[in-house]
Amino acid sequence: MDYKYLSELLFPSVTKTAEDLEVEFPARNLKEGAIVSRMAPSPTGFVHLGNLVQGLTSERLSHQSGGVLFLRVEDTDRKREVKGAVETLIETLKHYGIQFDEGATMDGDNGIYAPYRQSQRASIYHVYAKKLVSEGQAYPCFCTEQELEEMHAAQEKECANFGYFGKWAKWRDRPIEEIEQMLGEGKPWVLRFRSTGSIENKIKFTDLIKGEVEVTENDIDHVLLKSDGIPTYHFAHAVDDHLMRTTHVVRGDEWLSTLPFHLQLFRALGFKPPKYCHIGPLMKMDGTSKRKLSKRKDPELALTYYKAEGFPVEAVYEYILTVLNSNFEDWRRANPNAHTDEFKFSYKKMNPAGSLFDAAKLRDVSKNVISKMTAEKVYELATEWAKEFDVDFYEKLTADMQRTLSIFAIGRGGNKPRKDYAVWSELKEYMGFFFDDYFKLCDQPDERFDRAVIAKIVREYADMYNPEDEQNVWFDTIKALGEKYNFASNMKEYKANPENYAGSVADVSGFLRLAVTGKNSSPDMYAVMSILGKEKVVERLNSYAAEIVK
RNA sequence: GGCCCCUUGGUCAAGCGGUCAAGACAUCGCCCUUUCACGGCGGUAACACGAGUUCGAUUCUCGUAGGGGUCACCA
Numbered sequence: 001m002d003y004k005y006l007s008e009l010l011f012p013s014v015t016k017t018a019e020d021l022e023v024e025f026p027a028r029n030l031k032e033g034a035i036v037s038r039m040a041p042s043p044t045g046f047v048h049l050g051n052l053v054q055g056l057t058s059e060r061l062s063h064q065s066g067g068v069l070f071l072r073v074e075d076t077d078r079k080r081e082v083k084g085a086v087e088t089l090i091e092t093l094k095h096y097g098i099q100f101d102e103g104a105t106m107d108g109d110n111g112i113y114a115p116y117r118q119s120q121r122a123s124i125y126h127v128y129a130k131k132l133v134s135e136g137q138a139y140p141c142f143c144t145e146q147e148l149e150e151m152h153a154a155q156e157k158e159c160a161n162f163g164y165f166g167k168w169a170k171w172r173d174r175p176i177e178e179i180e181q182m183l184g185e186g187k188p189w190v191l192r193f194r195s196t197g198s199i200e201n202k203i204k205f206t207d208l209i210k211g212e213v214e215v216t217e218n219d220i221d222h223v224l225l226k227s228d229g230i231p232t233y234h235f236a237h238a239v240d241d242h243l244m245r246t247t248h249v250v251r252g253d254e255w256l257s258t259l260p261f262h263l264q265l266f267r268a269l270g271f272k273p274p275k276y277c278h279i280g281p282l283m284k285m286d287g288t289s290k291r292k293l294s295k296r297k298d299p300e301l302a303l304t305y306y307k308a309e310g311f312p313v314e315a316v317y318e319y320i321l322t323v324l325n326s327n328f329e330d331w332r333r334a335n336p337n338a339h340t341d342e343f344k345f346s347y348k349k350m351n352p353a354g355s356l357f358d359a360a361k362l363r364d365v366s367k368n369v370i371s372k373m374t375a376e377k378v379y380e381l382a383t384e385w386a387k388e389f390d391v392d393f394y395e396k397l398t399a400d401m402q403r404t405l406s407i408f409a410i411g412r413g414g415n416k417p418r419k420d421y422a423v424w425s426e427l428k429e430y431m432g433f434f435f436d437d438y439f440k441l442c443d444q445p446d447e448r449f450d451r452a453v454i455a456k457i458v459r460e461y462a463d464m465y466n467p468e469d470e471q472n473v474w475f476d477t478i479k480a481l482g483e484k485y486n487f488a489s490n491m492k493e494y495k496a497n498p499e500n501y502a503g504s505v506a507d508v509s510g511f512l513r514l515a516v517t518g519k520n521s522s523p524d525m526y527a528v529m530s531i532l533g534k535e536k537v538v539e540r541l542n543s544y545a546a547e548i549v550k
Numbered sequence: 551g552g553c554c555c556c557u558u559g560g561u562c563a564a565g566c567g568g569u570c571a572a573g574a575c576a577u578c579g580c581c582c583u584u585u586c587a588c589g590g591c592g593g594u595a596a597c598a599c600g601a602g603u604u605c606g607a608u609u610c611u612c613g614u615a616g617g618g619g620u621c622a623c624c625a
Contacts, residue, residue, distance in 0.1 A: 041625090042624080042625045044625085076624090076625080077624055077625065079624080080625085141623095148622085148623090156551090159551070160552095161552055161553085162552080162621055188623090199553080210555070210556090213554080215553080215554065216553055220621085223623050225623085226623040227623060228623080230623090232624085233624075253554095253555065253556090253619070254618095254620065254625095256554060256619075257553070257554055257619070257620040257621070278555085280555080281619070322574080323562065326563055329563085329574060330564090330573075333573095351556095351562090353555080353618090354555090354556070355561090355562065355563085356562075357561095357562095358561050358575070358576090360575060361561070361562060362575095364576090371588085411586095411588080418587055418588060419588065420587065475584060478584070479584075482584095489584085491583075504584085505585090508585090509584050509585040509586090510585055510586090513586075517586095520585085521586045522587090525586085
């Protein structure tokens with residue numbers, strides 16, 4: 001077989017050579033040890049938490065080493081093309097603050113290894129395709145979809161391994177005349193790799209996360225170019241990561257099974273393969289107690305979900321880091337205010353197994369993150385969120401910025417800041433009572449007390465509330481009022497002999513709280529009342545007193 | 551089915567041949583406290599199973615089981 005002739009037949013318009021491309025896309029000039037990594041998602045319409053896990057790993061690895069991180073869009077699947085997906089992708093990654101040094105952007109490309117969209121790189125792939133054909137390492141296959149299905153069925157029947165290999169590889173060794181004839185008839189074809197591997201052979205390979213991995217050689221003649229001339233993931237991966245001079249590939253471990261093929265491909269092309277970090281899958285609890293993999297359709301795994309819920313980006317980051325690097329939490333405790341970039345991230349600390357996504361933990365992390373923010377920061381992020389997801393609430397929040405800020409300031413700062421909410425979408429429930437439109441009685445008063453007494457106390461307090469009072473005076477007033485109705489003002493005494501009292505000042509505070517906020521749980525009452533103002537406080541106290549005895 | 555990866559409490563996870571097997575989240579109890587929170591202290595709770603190597607295995611090896619992945623002109 002004259003492979004050279006075949007390659008001209010298949011790729012007549014390709015004139016460039018692999019050598020030309022080496023010159024066009026030269027090696028990077030980086031310091032020793034600098035890692036070049038990338039995020040290479042396919043634009044499916046939404047970004048997955050897994051993408052962020054992978055992206056964050058790449059980002060830390062490259063930037064921490066003084067290297068480069070770039071974004072490459074893997075849009076080689078025309079059938080699954082989703083309109084606007086690339087924009088969504090770039091926007092989402094931007095929201096999550098991943099800083100790319102080069103790669104695909106909204107309006108094009110940034111960087112000398114462009115284009116960074118695979119759909120625009122066909123001519124580059126074809127150079128290598130032609131080269132492989134001319135060397136006898138790849139060949140055209142004219143099998144129809146139906147023929148392939150029949151092959152699969154036959155293999156199933158024979159209990160043979162699946163795939164296009166060995167005797168099943170119909171077009172692997174057809175004479176050139178036949179190929180020319182098919183070509184002449186304009187029949188569609190794909191380019192297949194001529195594998196020389198055997199499943200009898202094992203190869204050892206070191207993954208940066210999994211460690212020593214023993215895999216079986218690939219013997220399948222995988223498709224390199226689809227019939228539309230666009231490469232498959234495998235071929236594009238080898239060509240692009242070589243030309244873009246990627247040193248480290250971070251990806252999910254679902255790729256582990258095709259790794260032998262990738263290694264084979266790099267060798268066939270004369271490329272040095274990158275180092276690989278295969279991350280275990282992120283799983284989720286499914287139903288009862290069974291664990292299941294994170295599927296593309298789990299809405300809570302889509303990044304847009306976290307944005308809509310109102311998780312601060314920083315919280316999602318912190319959570320992912322705690323999952324990725326087990327020592328991150330310890331570090332965070334030791335450095336509560338340091339920027340995450342100061343944490344020494346290491347792939348050595350990464351768990352080779354997959355992990356279950358822990359929503360409760362994320363919430364906890366988020367509460368901590370929010371509790372450390374200033375009121376101004378909370379205002380900024382909460383209003384940003386509300387503007388997009390709850391316009392009415394947004395208007396309330398921004399109507400009087402100073403007032404809103406003072407609400408956010410309650411219990412903030414100091415060593416033990418409050419941790420009331422984990423996401424912005426909970427904010428309305430937490431502080432809604434500050435706005436008349438959202439104020440309503442949510443909770444019931446304690447059953448132990450006579451409602452008439454409660455009403456009496458509440459009404460009486462309405463007459464005594466003086467916003468000018470200092471906090472201790474304010475509280476003394478409440479204590480005195482309670483004592484009048486035999487509610488203990490000294491908690492220790494009350495606890496020692498509860499039977500001597502109708503209740504404690506804690507209960508009295510509870511009555512007032514419920515009247516003013518509509519809830520049994522709220523931030524500091526003194527602050528709440530002073531922000532609401534005398535008029536509003538008195539009004540709510542009185543209407544509550546009336547309401548409760550109806 | 552073939553091939554591959556994984557397996558410490560409910561969850562995330564330390565642990566690299568000798569530990570009373572960390573810590574965090576969740577949960578429960580107590581304390582602090584004017585409420586609500588925060589916080590503090592403490593409790594329940596784990597090395598999947600079976601062989602082997604070894605004086606000694608959670609740590610090493612091999613099986614078994616379980617979980618997961620992959621076998622496309624998807625990535």
